[in-house]
Amino acid sequence: MGFDLFVIPFTAGLAFLLVWFFYKTAVWLYHLSRVDRILLKRGIFSGKTIRSVKEVILESLLHRKIFRTNPLLGYMHMSLAFGWFLLIVAGNVEAMIYRPAAIHPPYYPIFFRFFEPEAAGFPGEKAFEFIMDFLLLFILSGVALALFKRIRSRALGMKKTTRLLWYDRLALYSLWCIFPFRLLAESVTSGIYQTGGVITGSLGNFLSGLIPLQSFEYPAWWAYSLALGLFFVALPFSRYMHIPTEVVLIFLRNYGIRTRNAYSSFSEIEVYSCSRCGICIDPCPMSAAAGIQNIQSVYMIRNIRYHTPDEDVLDNCLMCGRCNIACPVGIITTDLRAIARTEEHFPVNPQRNIAAKPTPHHEVIYFAGCMGQLTPAVTQSMEAIMQQAGEDYFFLDKEESICCGRPLALAGRIAEAKQLMEINRDKILSSGARILVTSCPICYKVFREEYHLPITVMHHTQYLYRLLMQGRIRLRSRNISLAYHDPCELGRGSGIYEEPRQVLKHAGILTPTASEKEKSICCGGSLGNTVLGQKKRREITKYSLENLTINNPDTIVTSCPLCKKTFAQSSDRPVRDIAEVVKSALFRDNDNSRLSENLMIPAEEFLF
Numbered sequence: 104m105g106f107d108l109f110v111i112p113f114t115a116g117l118a119f120l121l122v123w124f125f126y127k128t129a130v131w132l133y134h135l136s137r138v139d140r141i142l143l144k145r146g147i148f149s150g151k152t153i154r155s156v157k158e159v160i161l162e163s164l165l166h167r168k169i170f171r172t173n174p175l176l177g178y179m180h181m182s183l184a185f186g187w188f189l190l191i192v193a194g195n196v197e198a199m200i201y202r203p204a205a206i207h208p209p210y211y212p213i214f215f216r217f218f219e220p221e222a223a224g225f226p227g228e229k230a231f232e233f234i235m236d237f238l239l240l241f242i243l244s245g246v247a248l249a250l251f252k253r254i255r256s257r258a259l260g261m262k263k264t265t266r267l268l269w270y271d272r273l274a275l276y277s278l279w280c281i282f283p284f285r286l287l288a289e290s291v292t293s294g295i296y297q298t299g300g301v302i303t304g305s306l307g308n309f310l311s312g313l314i315p316l317q318s319f320e321y322p323a324w325w326a327y328s329l330a331l332g333l334f335f336v337a338l339p340f341s342r343y344m345h346i347p348t349e350v351v352l353i354f355l356r357n358y359g360i361r362t363r364n365a366y367s368s369f370s371e372i373e374v375y376s377c378s379r380c381g382i383c384i385d386p387c388p389m390s391a392a393a394g395i396q397n398i399q400s401v402y403m404i405r406n407i408r409y410h411t412p413d414e415d416v417l418d419n420c421l422m423c424g425r426c427n428i429a430c431p432v433g434i435i436t437t438d439l440r441a442i443a444r445t446e447e448h449f450p451v452n453p454q455r456n457i458a459a460k461p462t463p464h465h466e467v468i469y470f471a472g473c474m475g476q477l478t479p480a481v482t483q484s485m486e487a488i489m490q491q492a493g494e495d496y497f498f499l500d501k502e503e504s505i506c507c508g509r510p511l512a513l514a515g516r517i518a519e520a521k522q523l524m525e526i527n528r529d530k531i532l533s534s535g536a537r538i539l540v541t542s543c544p545i546c547y548k549v550f551r552e553e554y555h556l557p558i559t560v561m562h563h564t565q566y567l568y569r570l571l572m573q574g575r576i577r578l579r580s581r582n583i584s585l586a587y588h589d590p591c592e593l594g595r596g597s598g599i600y601e602e603p604r605q606v607l608k609h610a611g612i613l614t615p616t617a618s619e620k621e622k623s624i625c626c627g628g629s630l631g632n633t634v635l636g637q638k639k640r641r642e643i644t645k646y647s648l649e650n651l652t653i654n655n656p657d658t659i660v661t662s663c664p665l666c667k668k669t670f671a672q673s674s675d676r677p678v679r680d681i682a683e684v685v686k687s688a689l690f691r692d693n694d695n696s697r698l699s700e701n702l703m704i705p706a707e708e709f710l711f
């Protein structure tokens with residue numbers, strides 16, 4: 104085992120990277136909140152650690168999620184990450200077998216062929232030659248794909264890629280150089296000593312006929328070491344910091360740590376874990392339908408990381424969460440955005456929104472929500488259905504509108520939102536109700552996640568399904584095709600996909616749409632975006648409607664008053680809330696028609 108000056112760039116770069124990363128991780132862990140530290144302590148010695156190791160292998164090395172959405176892109180990421188990991192492991196095993204020692208200097212296995220050019224006669228010699236060459240080829244195929252992606256991203260299934268900052272360029276170009284330089288250095292040495300595997304040996308022999316190998320050998324190893332050193336030094340400042348940070352993220356997330364209502368250590372880990380892969384760009388309706396290309400999560404997170412806030416980027420988002428579903432790292436980008444918006448809020452007086460009257464006692468509290476107030480057909484239908492079911496209910500916001508607090512939180516006014524929620528919570532609990540039903544997916548999400556209510560919280564789709572299953576209401580199936588739109592906050596936000604579909608199957612013929620469930624496209628009316636103009640909103644609505652009407656349904660059905668209102672302004676066919684559909688299909692005892700699962704009523708008789 105020896106030493107040579109050319110190993111210095113690699114060794115110094117690696118030392119810098121390790122010190123920087125461990126320092127940064129220590130700071131992140133030190134600044135975790137008390138609750139998060141308890142979660143961390145509880146999680147470390149539990150099955151969650153094993154789950155995390157598995158996830159690191161599947162996601163950080165094999166890039167399973169990217170594979171599922173885009174196999175070519177998945178292969179590119181996997182060949183670089185997993186291939187390099189295996190190359191390091193195999194190199195260390197080879198060095199250890201050839202020269203057994205308690206520990207080798209880190210450069211020794213990396214530059215093994217330089218220090219041991221004539222290594223032979225050790226167990227598995229031929230196998231190692233083959234494996235090392237094969238892994239190098241595997242990684243080089245990934246580098247070639249990455250290069251190709253930069254030139255023609257569409258060929259790899261990406262309409263848009265991200266623009267690179269200068270430190271990203273430095274890291275990227277040095278990364279691209281590492282493996283070709285390694286191939287060159289090993290081939291030159293193999294050519295001189297007539298050793299090497301199928302690839303390095305053959306290339307060495309070929310080069311020996313073209314160039315004086317002796318004079319190229321040393322510069323080639325220097326170039327390899329310099330590329331490695333440069334990459335390690337640039338990595339912490341570039342997007343490639345996601346490589347080590349994602350591992351920390353996976354462990355902490357599995358321990359139950361999350362970004363909550365304020366920017367925390369964990370939020371910063373999420374920000375550093377963004378690889379700027381750009382996968383969140385194409386699914387974004389702002390990009391696909393409105394042609395707005397600079398506000399997507401990748402740019403918002405980049406601005407947070409480099410402390411370059413941009414109000415346009417922050418505010419011009421529908422908060423629909425499509426990017427959350429698409430993100431292979433699992434970053435909840437909408438939470439980061441809502442927190443970043445806190446910097447630009449102005450105070451409001453939440454008391455102003457509250458009705459001071461005490462809430463009478465009833466079994467069920469019905470809460471329409473602000474948007475429900477603007478769509479009386481929804482609230483009237485809900486009241487009719489509850490009366491038909493004989494429900495003991497109280498319509499909490501019938502007399503005056505009450506805000507649940509979510510719009511404030513989405514706009515970044517978290518302190519005011521919390522204050523408002525406390526007041527509403529007292530009001531709901533004072534009724535003694537056992538069930539809270541709301542027609543608004545936004546209110547549903549916030550009641551469930553932020554209010555910590557000791558009673559059952561239901562969206563009206565769940566409530567209607569329950570009434571149906573309990574036999575408290577009966578429906579007449581109609582000969583009408585219904586296309587169901589999953590509202591962002593109800594579907595992606597709360598995971599409610601099946602109940603509305605089950606209800607609609609009892610009321611008509613449910614037809615498939617182009618982008619269903621978690622792929623559903625925002626209606627364009629989002630309250631989360633306070634700056635998007637009407638023209639762009641309409642483009643998004645049109646795009647969403649095109650996806651919904653692919654099978655030419657008679658009626659579009661949704662379960663969010665805001666979606667209903669937004670679609671109704673642009674749709675060429677009726678748009679109804681699920682409550683209206685159910686009300687219209689209610690079977691009453693004085694109905695002459697026969698109740699049957701298969702009873703079909705013509706579309707023209709389907710009155711709302």
Ligand code: SF4
Nearest residue numbers: 377379380381383430
């Ligand atoms: S937010 Fe997720 S999908 Fe978007 S660039 Fe970052 S890692 Fe990729």
Ligand code: SF4
Nearest residue numbers: 387420421423424426
């Ligand atoms: S939340 Fe929706 S609109 Fe906002 S960046 Fe993500 S996909 Fe685009």
